[in-house]
Amino acid sequence: MNQNEFVQLTTAFKDKVFRLAKRLLVSTEEAEDVTQEILVKLWTKKESLASYKSVEAFAMTMTRNYCLDQLKAKRSTNIKIDASDFKDFSPALDKKLEDHDSLTWVEKSINQLPEQQRMIIQLRDVEQYEFEEIAKMLEISENTIRVALSRARKTVREKMTKINNYGIK
Structure with missing residues (x-):
């Protein structure tokens, strides 16, 4: 080559x-x-x-x-x-600030997940890998990946609902 x-x-x-x-x-x-x-x-x-x-x-x-x-x-x-590397200090409109704030909370929620769930959500939802590819990379079954991804998404969703309904902890 x-x-x-x-x-x-x-x-x-x-x-x-x-x-x-x-x-x-x-x-x-x-x-x-x-x-x-x-x-x-x-x-x-x-x-x-x-x-x-x-x-x-x-x-x-x-x-x-x-x-x-x-x-x-x-x-x-x-x-x-x-x-601190995740902070975006560029000036923005109200909508961009809201979006950035939500994204920050999602990132914080993802970073609080267990390592395996964090890795799976990164590979599937951010990098758009198929379950089969993730299974090969992580050397676990596709079913395990689906369960972990479901739990990770549920945890992030619950945290975001709590933040949006009750304000910042």
């Missing part, structure tokens, strides 16, 4: 790799570093990439594992993840 073929192949999914890394690590800078690291690792394996059914799924699995390793390393050194 030459450089042009590699670039064509990875261009299709590098933004998804970044978004998954950002969802897991929160920090834009760290997500950019992870994306670059994953692309370098793929480049070193470029000759064997043809043997994979889905290079994209392989890259997403690598990203997930790499990010989880990064988070474990942070936990062991007691570094807290800063969620």
Whole structure:
């Protein structure tokens, strides 16, 4: 595989790799570093990439594992993840502010979910992967994914209903 073929192949999914890394690590800078690291690792394996059914799924699995390793390393050194990277400071109209506020609450709700549910909701609802692809990436059954996704959505919906009906906690 030459450089042009590699670039064509990875261009299709590098933004998804970044978004998954950002969802897991929160920090834009760290997500950019992870994306670059994953692309370098793929480049070193470029000759064997043809043997994979889905290079994209392989890259997403690598990203997930790499990010989880990064988070474990942070936990062991007691570094807290800063969620301030999600704030949007650009000026906006009332509607945009309301939308942004709702999105922030949804993100907070998703980030409070258990790791598996958070990963599944990211892959299914944000990245638009099919259940079969998610099952391969996470190495769990499609039925387990459906149940976890249903529970995750229900939890987020309940939190959002509570916030909208009763105000901020």
